[in-house]
Amino acid sequence: MPIYPCKCECGHYEEVFRTVDKYRDLPSHCDKQMKRYFTPTNVMADMKEYQSPLDGSVVRSRKHHRDHMKRHDVIEVGNERIKPGLKKDYNPGNIRGDIQGAINDLKRVS
Numbered sequence: 001m002p003i004y005p006c007k008c009e010c011g012h013y014e015e016v017f018r019t020v021d022k023y024r025d026l027p028s029h030c031d032k033q034m035k036r037y038f039t040p041t042n043v044m045a046d047m048k049e050y051q052s053p054l055d056g057s058v059v060r061s062r063k064h065h066r067d068h069m070k071r072h073d074v075i076e077v078g079n080e081r082i083k084p085g086l087k088k089d090y091n092p093g094n095i096r097g098d099i100q101g102a103i104n105d106l107k108r109v110s
């Protein structure tokens with residue numbers, strides 16, 4: 001069920017759940033029916049063109065960028081896939097004993 005933000009003339013704001021066929025059925029405030037309130041959406045502009053360090057061609061759009069990356073089999077830094085299995089290899093062993101040992105070492109030093 002979609003959420004419809006609505007606002008009263010007094011500034012009171014509410015979000016109401018309605019089925020699509022009842023989207024006009026808005027609550028009242030100050031003895032008047034509230035009005036739908038449209039919030040600005042986040043629109044992402046297309047990227048600026050750049051010269052590819054891979055082949056020197058000019059990449060002109062986000063789609064072109066994606067295709068270019070795919071064609072050269074590269075990814076952006078930060079988009080690396082984290083290999084599964086790290087948890088499987090992680091063996092905390094005797095973690096309680098390790099902590100106690102570290103505490104004892106500190107006690108010996110101080």
Ligand SMILES: [Zn+2]
Pocket residue numbers: 008009010011012029030
């Ligand atoms: Zn009101």
